[in-house]
Amino acid sequence: MDTALSTERLEVMQHVGKDLNVLMAEYLKPIEENWQPSDFLPDSSDENFLSEVKLLQESCRELPYDYMAVLIGDTITEEALPTYESWLMDVIGVNQVEEPSSWAAWVRSWTAEENRHGDLLNKYLYLSGRVNMRAMEVSTQFLIADGFDIGTDRDPYRNFIYTSFQELATNVSHRRTATLAKKFGNPHLSKICGVIASDEMRHAKAYKDFVRRILEVDPSELLLALEDMMRKKIVMPAHFLRESGVKMGDTFSHFSDAAQRLGVYTTNDYIEILDSLLIEWEIGAVRNINERAEKARDYLMALPDRLKRIADRTRIPELQYEFSWIK
Ligand SMILES: [Fe+2]
Ligand SMILES: [Fe+2]
Numbered sequence: 001m002d003t004a005l006s007t008e009r010l011e012v013m014q015h016v017g018k019d020l021n022v023l024m025a026e027y028l029k030p031i032e033e034n035w036q037p038s039d040f041l042p043d044s045s046d047e048n049f050l051s052e053v054k055l056l057q058e059s060c061r062e063l064p065y066d067y068m069a070v071l072i073g074d075t076i077t078e079e080a081l082p083t084y085e086s087w088l089m090d091v092i093g094v095n096q097v098e099e100p101s102s103w104a105a106w107v108r109s110w111t112a113e114e115n116r117h118g119d120l121l122n123k124y125l126y127l128s129g130r131v132n133m134r135a136m137e138v139s140t141q142f143l144i145a146d147g148f149d150i151g152t153d154r155d156p157y158r159n160f161i162y163t164s165f166q167e168l169a170t171n172v173s174h175r176r177t178a179t180l181a182k183k184f185g186n187p188h189l190s191k192i193c194g195v196i197a198s199d200e201m202r203h204a205k206a207y208k209d210f211v212r213r214i215l216e217v218d219p220s221e222l223l224l225a226l227e228d229m230m231r232k233k234i235v236m237p238a239h240f241l242r243e244s245g246v247k248m249g250d251t252f253s254h255f256s257d258a259a260q261r262l263g264v265y266t267t268n269d270y271i272e273i274l275d276s277l278l279i280e281w282e283i284g285a286v287r288n289i290n291e292r293a294e295k296a297r298d299y300l301m302a303l304p305d306r307l308k309r310i311a312d313r314t315r316i317p318e319l320q321y322e323f324s325w326i327k
Contacts, residue, residue, distance in 0.1 A: 001153055006092055008218070013093025013156050016213045017102050027206035028109050037120035040192050042127070053127055059186045060128040065320060066258040067184065068130055071177055072325045073255035075125060076136065077170075077238040078118035078196075080143045084237060085111040087148075091159050110203065117196045124192060135324040138244050139251065146240040146248055151232045157218075157225035160210045165234045167204035168273045169265065171197050176264040208280060219286050220293035226283070227296035230274065230303060243324045254321040261318070267311040275304045 178193035
């Protein structure tokens with residue numbers, strides 16, 4: 001990103017960031033009132049702990065293979081939070097040294113809320129008795145070490161477009177694993193996935209609001225950023241996922257196949273998220289933009305239908321892959 005553009009981005013971030021206290025109060029919850037992982041887990045200091053774990057394990061016994069794979073992949077994705085926090089800290093307009101109580105405070109507080117997701121799911125999976133924890137932990141460490149390549153640069157516009165999309169995607173997948181857990185007779189796990197899903201929705205609303213505010217002051221550049229992100233396609237944050245002895249990213253494709261087979265996150269969901277963002281940001285109605293941005297807008301408005309035609313032709317592999325994570 002060239003210097004002139006960076007300076008403009010910085011100004012817009014300062015403009016949007018002036019309401020940050022209000023935005024944080026609206027979209028994040030006070031820590032002491034927030035749910036914590038232990039609210040949903042057996043208390044190990046309780047004398048009934050072992051019998052509760054036994055019940056928990058019984059309720060996990062019948063969870064299908066693909067379901068376990070998806071839940072583990074979702075957990076690892078949440079546990080790679082250090083990657084996401086450090087990435088966002090480096091975005092133009094985020095400055096933890098000179099402005100620790102501005103955008104950096106948002107990133108820290110968002111991270112604090114997100115941190116509970118991996119924490120809760122990891123402990124649950126550990127207790128479930130279905131998981132090869134060591135294999136899973138190796139994948140988590142690999143994923144954090146490998147990082148990701150999401151094509152957002154240090155651009156706040158591209159990054160907030162990305163997080164808007166991603167929070168919606170994780171909302172969909174946690175919501176679906178919640179619904180399926182209930183169907184498979186595990187209301188406890190359903191509740192766990194459900195509370196996480198509702199956090200993701202709250203976060204999605206925040207990032208969508210940030211983008212909306214940017215759109216008000218810099219519509220042409222925002223449209224160009226959105227076009228660029230959609231041309232490159234939004235990659236999942238765990239796209240480099242691997243297991244021991246497996247090539248970087250290969251485990252991710254198997255995980256994503258399992259999610260497609262199960263209907264937890266599909267190509268259709270991707271298109272629906274895009275569609276919902278175009279509607280919410282009223283992209284089709286954006287006016288007073290330059291010629292390039294007009295072209296970007298037209299490309300974007302035609303994109304969902306184009307993607308739908310391609311999606312109809314893609315086939316999901318039926319073959320189940322054997323993950324090292326599952327016992
Ligand atoms: Fe999360
Ligand atoms: Fe999230």
